Amino acid sequence: MATDPVLLTILHDSEAAGQSSGRLRRVVVTGLLFGAIGLYLAVIGLLVALQQRWIIVDVLGLGQATLAAIGLGAGATIGHRSRADGAASRLVQSVFAGAFAGGLLALLAVVMRVVDLRWIFIALSRPLATMLTFGIGAQPLAPLLLILGGAVFAAIGMLLSRLPPRPLRILAAGAAAVVGAGVFQELIQIMMQSSAPLDALRTRIYSWEGLTAPGAAIVFAAGAAVAGAILWIAGRTRRTVRPERPGATGRRQAVGLILVLAALVVLPLMAGSYIGLVLLQVGLYILMGMGLNLEIGLAGLLDLGFVAFFAVGAYTMALLTADSPHALAAYTMIPHLSFWTALPLAILMSVSVGILFGFPVLGVRGDYLAVATMGLGEIVRVVVLSDVAAPLLGGAQGILQIPRPVLFGYTLSGPVQLFYLTLAASVLAAFIALRLENSRLGRAWTALRDDEDVAQALGVNLVRVKLLAYGLGAAFAGLAGAIFATMVASVYPSSFQLLISVNVLALIVVGGMGSLPGVVVGAVVLVGLPELLREFGEYRYLFYGTALIVMMRLRPEGLWPSPVRRRELRRDEAELAMAEPLPALVPGERA
Amino acid sequence: MSISAAPAGRGAAAALRRRLARLTLADVVLWTLRVLLLALVVAGTVGTILKGRYGAAQWVDFVVFGLTIGSIYAQIALGYTMVYGVLRLINFAHGDIMMAGTFSGYFVARAFDDSGFLGAHPVAAVLCILAVSIAVSTGAAVLAERVAYRAFRHVRGLAPLITAIGVSFFIEQTFRGLFGSGVKSYPDLPWQNASVMLYGFSLPKNDLLVIGGAVLSMAVLYVVVHRTKIGTAIRAVSEDVEAAALMGIDANRIVVFTFMLGGAMAGIAGVFYAFLFKQVYFYMGFTPGIKAFAAAVLGGIGSVPGAMIGGLLLGIVETVGPTLFFDGIGLPAPYQLRDLIAFTILIMVLIFRPNGLLGERMAKQRA
Numbered sequence: 001m002a003t004d005p006v007l008l009t010i011l012h013d014s015e016a017a018g019q020s021s022g023r024l025r026r027v028v029v030t031g032l033l034f035g036a037i038g039l040y041l042a043v044i045g046l047l048v049a050l051q052q053r054w055i056i057v058d059v060l061g062l063g064q065a066t067l068a069a070i071g072l073g074a075g076a077t078i079g080h081r082s083r084a085d086g087a088a089s090r091l092v093q094s095v096f097a098g099a100f101a102g103g104l105l106a107l108l109a110v111v112m113r114v115v116d117l118r119w120i121f122i123a124l125s126r127p128l129a130t131m132l133t134f135g136i137g138a139q140p141l142a143p144l145l146l147i148l149g150g151a152v153f154a155a156i157g158m159l160l161s162r163l164p165p166r167p168l169r170i171l172a173a174g175a176a177a178v179v180g181a182g183v184f185q186e187l188i189q190i191m192m193q194s195s196a197p198l199d200a201l202r203t204r205i206y207s208w209e210g211l212t213a214p215g216a217a218i219v220f221a222a223g224a225a226v227a228g229a230i231l232w233i234a235g236r237t238r239r240t241v242r243p244e245r246p247g248a249t250g251r252r253q254a255v256g257l258i259l260v261l262a263a264l265v266v267l268p269l270m271a272g273s274y275i276g277l278v279l280l281q282v283g284l285y286i287l288m289g290m291g292l293n294l295e296i297g298l299a300g301l302l303d304l305g306f307v308a309f310f311a312v313g314a315y316t317m318a319l320l321t322a323d324s325p326h327a328l329a330a331y332t333m334i335p336h337l338s339f340w341t342a343l344p345l346a347i348l349m350s351v352s353v354g355i356l357f358g359f360p361v362l363g364v365r366g367d368y369l370a371v372a373t374m375g376l377g378e379i380v381r382v383v384v385l386s387d388v389a390a391p392l393l394g395g396a397q398g399i400l401q402i403p404r405p406v407l408f409g410y411t412l413s414g415p416v417q418l419f420y421l422t423l424a425a426s427v428l429a430a431f432i433a434l435r436l437e438n439s440r441l442g443r444a445w446t447a448l449r450d451d452e453d454v455a456q457a458l459g460v461n462l463v464r465v466k467l468l469a470y471g472l473g474a475a476f477a478g479l480a481g482a483i484f485a486t487m488v489a490s491v492y493p494s495s496f497q498l499l500i501s502v503n504v505l506a507l508i509v510v511g512g513m514g515s516l517p518g519v520v521v522g523a524v525v526l527v528g529l530p531e532l533l534r535e536f537g538e539y540r541y542l543f544y545g546t547a548l549i550v551m552m553r554l555r556p557e558g559l560w561p562s563p564v565r566r567r568e569l570r571r572d573e574a575e576l577a578m579a580e581p582l583p584a585l586v587p588g589e590r591a
Numbered sequence: 592m593s594i595s596a597a598p599a600g601r602g603a604a605a606a607l608r609r610r611l612a613r614l615t616l617a618d619v620v621l622w623t624l625r626v627l628l629l630a631l632v633v634a635g636t637v638g639t640i641l642k643g644r645y646g647a648a649q650w651v652d653f654v655v656f657g658l659t660i661g662s663i664y665a666q667i668a669l670g671y672t673m674v675y676g677v678l679r680l681i682n683f684a685h686g687d688i689m690m691a692g693t694f695s696g697y698f699v700a701r702a703f704d705d706s707g708f709l710g711a712h713p714v715a716a717v718l719c720i721l722a723v724s725i726a727v728s729t730g731a732a733v734l735a736e737r738v739a740y741r742a743f744r745h746v747r748g749l750a751p752l753i754t755a756i757g758v759s760f761f762i763e764q765t766f767r768g769l770f771g772s773g774v775k776s777y778p779d780l781p782w783q784n785a786s787v788m789l790y791g792f793s794l795p796k797n798d799l800l801v802i803g804g805a806v807l808s809m810a811v812l813y814v815v816v817h818r819t820k821i822g823t824a825i826r827a828v829s830e831d832v833e834a835a836a837l838m839g840i841d842a843n844r845i846v847v848f849t850f851m852l853g854g855a856m857a858g859i860a861g862v863f864y865a866f867l868f869k870q871v872y873f874y875m876g877f878t879p880g881i882k883a884f885a886a887a888v889l890g891g892i893g894s895v896p897g898a899m900i901g902g903l904l905l906g907i908v909e910t911v912g913p914t915l916f917f918d919g920i921g922l923p924a925p926y927q928l929r930d931l932i933a934f935t936i937l938i939m940v941l942i943f944r945p946n947g948l949l950g951e952r953m954a955k956q957r958a
Contacts, residue, residue: 044769122771364941366752371888378930379931379938387923388928498877549754552757
């Protein structure tokens with residue numbers, strides 16, 4: 001479970017506060033913490049939402065699996081924290097911690113039966129009650145089952161945590177394979193139908209509704225076998241120690257990127273137009289991510305008004321091409337333009353606005369810059385929404401009837417065609433971003449990010465470099481905005497909220513600041529996944545918020561960090577560890 | 592050539608020439624921006640006054656409402672400013688901490704309304720609502736500090752702010768999950784819509800309640816920060832963490848207490864905000880939050896009196912401004928541009944006077 005390390009650090013902190021804390025305290029704190037997580041998931045309604053997806057049809061739902069994972073997590077935590085104790089003591093501790101966690105949920109089930117709190121907590125619904133009582137209703141046995149379940153899973157979790165790492169990894173891979181195959185069954189089934197041998201395999205492991213129990217066993221075995229094989233090969237190659245060549249990581253990243261691209265080209269062909277739509281959105285976010293990455297990842301300028309550039313691109317496209325009274329062609333001499341002639345103009349317009357944006361905030365630094373740019377973005381939105389700009393931009397109703405792009409007489413009408421357009425744009429943009437990163441300008445940005453004053457002292461023209469960061473970042477967003485406008489065929493202010501800026505920021509943080517492949521990974525994880533798991537669509541932003549906090553705390557370099565960034569963060573940690581024992585002796589910044 | 596010997600006119604001309612030579616494009620743009628904004632404000636004001644469409648009663652209405660909303664901004668701004676003082680952190684989630692209390696208080700208000708308690712004992716009922724709101728907001732603030740911010744106490748750079756954005760989302764979405772995404776409206780009390788006549792102007796009782804409550808709570812806060820031992824400790828930590836630690840102050844405890852104070856003020860402010868605008872929903876904290884931040888920056892972030900003055904000032908400018916500045920130049924529906932004023936003030940202060948009105952060195956140190 002991805003959340004476990006967080007909890008471990010929290011536990012670690014709280015434990016460190018009182019050294020004398022005994023086993024009882026450990027059991028109570030662990031049980032309370034994991035029980036609280038369960039309660040939280042139940043009360044915000046996520047547990048019921050998760051339960052709507054089967055992992056194994058009619059056997060195991062995703063919600064039940066989550067509850068089990070909470071039990072396992074409680075046990076594993078005890079397992080890690082009680083190394084000094086004997087086996088029997090560990091088992092007893094984990095059983096009690098699990099029972100405690102289960103007890104909290106049982107308490108919720110009892111409370112739900114006694115008082116109706118639905119007028120406050122909308123998630124305390126009948127499905128939740130059914131789930132927590134395992135469908136046996138008002139029996140007094142039901143709460144006991146939760147407690148017992150917690151104890152059993154915690155015991156298993158404790159035992160698993162004592163396993164050596166290799167078998168544990170193999171088991172985890174098997175379990176992950178089952179969860180993946182079960183949760184994404186729809187997508188996988190569609191893709192497997194494309195060829196006859198795969199289809200034969202599909203009918204073995206899937207029923208029409210999802211993964212069957214025997215199928216789950218096969219998938220588990222396959223996942224475990226693959227993991228075992230990989231570990232075995234890795235173990236063998238590690239024995240022959242090879243010094244890593246300097247270019248090796250870069251080359252490996254390039255190979256990875258090409259593989260991802262190939263998958264992106266093939267996927268919509270196999271999986272149909274819904275996947276095409278999902279990928280189209282992912283592609284647009286990748287474009288925006290690459291733009292914001294220039295600003296944040298390279299130049300260190302945290303820009304929360306980024307959505308404004310996206311909006312400028314979209315509105316320019318709309319004004320130039322739309323078949324509407326608000327289009328420029330309707331009341332000026334400018335003729336209706338095609339998508340392809342309007343596209344460079346939209347990008348150019350975004351760049352100008354980016355530079356215009358950059359001017360006033362040139363002297364604003366760090367956190368303040370984030371707030372200032374957010375203010376600028378909001379100003380744009382307020383003005384567009386108001387009656388002042390309504391005659392020009394259509395106010396809240398926006399501009400409608402934007403035509404789709406036409407290429408050699410062929411209209412790119414469907415999401416899959418538009419996705420290929422986005423993909424082509426992304427590849428081009430990625431190439432530009434990569435070249436920028438390694439250019440003189442890119443190095444100037446990096447210098448700016450690391451220390452503005454030093455950069456200036458070294459002869460970096462701050463004004464020029466900053467404005468170029470805003471302008472070029474805006475170019476990417478403008479491109480995305482222009483494609484977005486033709487995708488939805490209309491633009492209105494409510495499409496351009498601050499949320500978009502934060503989404504783009506989140507995907508950069510999750511992928512790894514300053515890392516191009518990181519942008520792709522971040523977009524797939526934060527935009528693609530929630531789109532595929534539509535039942536939890538309303539919990540997507542909860543996921544974003546949690547991802548921001550967790551990533552910043554546990555893996556600030558991101559899922560696919562840039563090599564430079566990783567080195568820097570490691571070095572910082574080393575320095576911090578050295579500096580920590582003597583904080584008072586470090587010379588202060590203020591003399 | 593010695594400067595003292597040169598004729599005054601030539602010296603001034605040379606100085607001017609030197610300054611012009613050093614003028615960059617950025618300076619030109621910023622000066623143009625200043626002049627343009629000033630021209631807009633002057634033209635709008637003159638135009639509105641010449642038109643004379645609004646009488647004294649209306650202006651008094653605007654100012655009173657401005658003071659009301661401003662006193663709420665001031666309360667929220669205190670949370671930003673105090674946390675910034677001790678941690679140098681922009682608590683991006685502060686608006687959502689306010690929402691947490693307000694939303695919880697709503698259910699108390701509704702229960703009281705259903706049972707008739709709200710009508711029968713309004714004072715006790717309002718105090719109960721406030722108590723719940725304060726408790727939840729304080730709890731949310733302390734929890735956010737403990738789970739999210741504490742790990743970043745010694746981290747510089749963007750990580751703390753990004754975490755704060757994450758916390759903001761987390762709180763919003765948690766409350767959306769808990770209470771749903773619909774808009775709920777605080778129950779209306781009959782006396783809230785009544786007015787008091789004073790010197791021939793009618794003042795809504797609701798506004799008086801909000802101003803009175805805010806002034807009282809801010810007075811208490813001022814006493815806590817400036818007259819008690821723990822308040823002295825807070826000020827010591829804001830001034831110099833290391834020196835404070837050497838004086839035997841437990842910085843951890845002070846940080847938690849600061850978050851508690853900020854949370855409590857936000858809890859009170861949120862209920863008042865709901866009394867004014869009635870509507871409660873999970874995203875309601877964003878706008879007052881960002882405006883209160885603007886108020887804190889305007890007053891000088893890190894300064895307690897600055898936050899109070901900044902809040903009141905922002906409230907008044909925001910309510911008087913649309914009519915005064917925009918009506919005169921003939922813009923349609925000027926009230927729609929209300930938010931524009933707060934954001935413009937925020938950006939202008941950040942660009943031209945990052946220390947705000949009263950902040951002397953806080954902003955400089957960080958930058």
